[in-house]
Amino acid sequence: MYYFVLIDKDGFITQISKVQPQDHQDWQKILVPQNELSNFGSFFFSYRVVDNALLSPDNLPIMSLEDISNKVKDLETSKTNDSQNDLKQKNLNSQIQMAISELTVQIMQGGQK
Known part of the structure; x- marks a missing residue:
């Protein structure tokens, strides 16, 4: 062409x-x-x-721009999923900590009766 x-x-x-x-x-x-x-x-x-x-140059990339773009999108999706999982874990840890605190208070109150 x-x-x-x-x-x-x-x-x-x-x-x-x-x-x-x-x-x-x-x-x-x-x-x-x-x-x-x-x-x-x-x-x-x-x-x-x-x-x-x-x-033609000898140093052209093996991957196309579309392939690279798709890889970047996959990484962004993976990072978003990881961030969401981290947030869920933090919320779970917070709920566990609150439950432990409530149990501690109940145990201490029960021991004072």
């Missing part, structure tokens, strides 16, 4: 467009191989253009 790109002085891509921009004199038309399309759309700023050829 062809893209139009703007590059900086080092050849790194700074902007992309699927259609030819109006001010097309600074834009270069490059071919993005099919196997690079998903990474190119998300990480175009990591690619370079040298002699009108696209150079």
Whole structure:
């Protein structure tokens, strides 16, 4: 698939467009191989253009942004559940402490009769 790109002085891509921009004199038309399309759309700023050829970086993430987003959501859900469980445990501990205090008072009052 062809893209139009703007590059900086080092050849790194700074902007992309699927259609030819109006001010097309600074834009270069490059071919993005099919196997690079998903990474190119998300990480175009990591690619370079040298002699009108696209150079792909060696350090692209293995996980997609969607996978990372899903992992973050799972962690947030887990943390929320942990927080709710902690709160329930604190409430239970408080109830137990109150029951112990009440029993202590009853025992002490019973011993004074």
